[in-house]
Structure formats: C-alpha cells, structure tokens
Amino acid sequence: MFIVLLTYGYSAYSQNSLSINLIHCKTDNDSNFGFDDITIYRNDSIYKTLSFKDFTYLENIESGIYKAKYKTFFGENVSKEIVIPNKEGNSSIYEMNLCIDIMSDSLAKRNLNLAFNRIENGEKINLKYTFSGCFNSGKDSLAIVKKKGNLYLIYKNRKRKIKRSELVFLINYEKELRSVLPVTFSSTGGGINTLEYNDEIYSLPEPSSFWSGFEYLKEKLRLK
Template sequence: MKNLVFIFFLLFVYSLSFAQTKNSLYINVKDCRTKKQSYVSPNFSLYKDNVLIRKVNLKNQNSRIFTDLEYGEYKLEYYTLFGSETLTINISKNNNNQVIDLCIDYLDYAAQNHKPIIDKLKNEESYSILVESSGCFYNNEEKIIITKKGNAYYLKYKKRKKKLKEKELIAIRHFEIEMIIISQIYFCTTVDTYILTYNNEETVFIDRGCEWKGFYYLKQELNLE
C-alpha cells in the first residue's frame, strides 16, 4: 500500500512539473499604422532549436494561439507587406504566457541600402512626387513638391504650403523606401503609379497591391488629410 501511495505521489509531482513547463504564445496581427487588426493573413513558421515545430496559415483570421510550448528560445518567421521577418521569443518561468502583436507594416529602414531623394537635395533645389491612381471606375492624380531652403524643407500640396518638421521628414524618407520595395510585389485591380522627378529625371514606381496605401498614410503623417 505504501508503495502504491508513493507511486501516485511521484506521478502527481511529475504532472505538476510537466504542467509548469507547458506554456502559451498568443499572436495578434495588426496594421500598426491604423492600430487595427490587419486584413492580411500571413503564414507563420515557429522554430525551436532551428527545428520547425508549427506551420500555420491564418487564412481569414487575425490571431492564433500556440499552446503546450516548453521553456526555451523560439524563432517566429512571418511575412509583412514588405517581405519576411524573424522574431526571437524567449519563454521562461517568469515569462511563460506571452501576447505578441505583429505589425504587417513593419520594415527595418536602417537595413535598407537606399538614400532618399530628400537627402540629396541641395539649397534651393526641389523634387516632386506625382501619384496617379487608376481602378475599374476611377482615376485620380495628386502631386507634392518638396524644396530645400538653407537647412529647412518646405512642402507644397495643392494650395497648401508648409515647413516640414523632423518627424515629417522621416515619414517622407520611409515612404520612398517602402515604395521601392512594394513596387516589386503584389497584384491588384487598383494601380498606383508614383513618379519622382528630380533634376529633370523621372523615376517611376508602380504599386499593384491593395494593402500598402503608402501615399494615403503619408498624407496623414504630413497632416494633409
């Protein structure tokens, strides 16, 4: 009888130990430009010790929970609007149930090998961004002109003129970097054509996607909407 009680005790201790090493990871996909859930449904690949343990297609969902995970370091591979990204996640006793918000609009700008036109401008020089949008039932055209005067930058949009703040300069730089990447992927019935003109030279980028909406969000960052 004593042996039977001892065996049950060992099984109880083992079950507690096993339960304590099983944890959960909740993944939530967002478009962080809007703070809302994303309509993009990326695939996830979850690795532990460089071994694939879960592969998930969210389809039309915006979240997924991984359960029964052991302690350790995990790598989560997923896709944003601009390509693949890898996130390292550590699950430990002090951090065993995690909620991760993934931004589908995330991009490591510092890692991109591109110098935006705004950083090439000399004193009294200007360049323009012309956006032509076309779809099944509409056509639209908008234009922004940016001019450097001394150490300051000025913007002209329709009848509005304004001096650009530092955070707005950053938004313009990010917009151009994103545009270069997004023009290489996606397909949609709506087509946005971006024409950058500097020193009488035109550079054309075409966005055939429906998710980026780069110029729309740039206008918000510049308070033009």
C-alpha cells in the same frame, strides 16, 4: 525580439490556444498580404508552417516557447516569441501580433542614395499617388522644393516651410518606398506610388493599397 503573454479563461483541462495575427502597426490598414510563409517553432524545433494569411488559430497546443518567423513588406526576416506556460487545469488563449509594416533600424540605415538627401537649391521632388477601385478612383500629389537651403511643401496650391521633424517623415517614406518588395498578386483595386526627382522616376505598384505609405505620410505631415 519580443516576448508577449496574454491569458484568460478557465476549464477543468488544459487546452491552450494561440491566435497569430498579421497586422499593420503603423496604420489601421487591414489589407495584409505577405511574401512568404510563417514558420512556427516550439522549443527551437519546427512546429508548423503556415501560409501567409492575416489570421491563424492554433488549438490544443502544449506548453513551451513558441517562435514565429516571417517576412515583412521590406524583405526582412523577423522573429517573435511567446511563452505558453504549463498551467494544469487551465484553458488559456494566447495572442501573437506580427507587425508586417515596420522597418528595422539596421535596414533604415542603408545607403539608398535618397533624393531627399541629394536635393539642391532650385530642385523639386514630386510624390504622386494614383488609385482606382470598384467604386472610386482618383489621384493625389505633393511637391517639395528647395530654396535658399530650406525645403518647402506644396500641397493643393498651399506652400509652407518644412520642419526638421517633418523631413524625417519624408526620408522614411522614400526609404520604405524603395525597400518594399515587388508583389506577385493582383487586385481589382489599388494604386501606384511615384517619386520624381530631376530625370529620375521611381514607381511602386500597390495592389489593394497594402502598404499605405502615401496616406501615412500625409497624416504625419498634417495634410489629412
């Protein structure tokens, strides 16, 4: 749980405002789609319920401890607090940024029977991403093979050994891929993430590319 405080401005009367923003904290993706409403509490009592949109501005709010409870892409119920102090005669604007793309340590430690933890010598894992939109479409993919106990990355006909630090990014990608909640909305653009391992195929439709997990993985693997 975090407590943040940001103030500026002045006027003769106290007219505090609070902006609440749903943001991607790992990427600069601005497609913020949620899975539930945001519940705002003031001093532990429900203050307001907001539809899950990317920006909300509350005006003329009183002092107190405000808490936002919301759900991330991975179905976790998360809360964040901000203190609005009582400053008579001041008008202040406060900001609360809610990360929707961060997985908690407790969720990450679940046993998901990951392919990257089971891959044997001579086996391969394929990661594919196909996308389409109003003005463009395409596909991208990378493969991981295991040989003599080592993992190798194959991307655009180039092959290199995977470092131990890079394996963490691959494992985190699969954890998130298998944990992102299915969405009910549709979009004219988006993509499909697919993981293939032996006879296993796991796919995640991604309208509006709201998760951006494949692009984030490419960045961490220095493929961009």
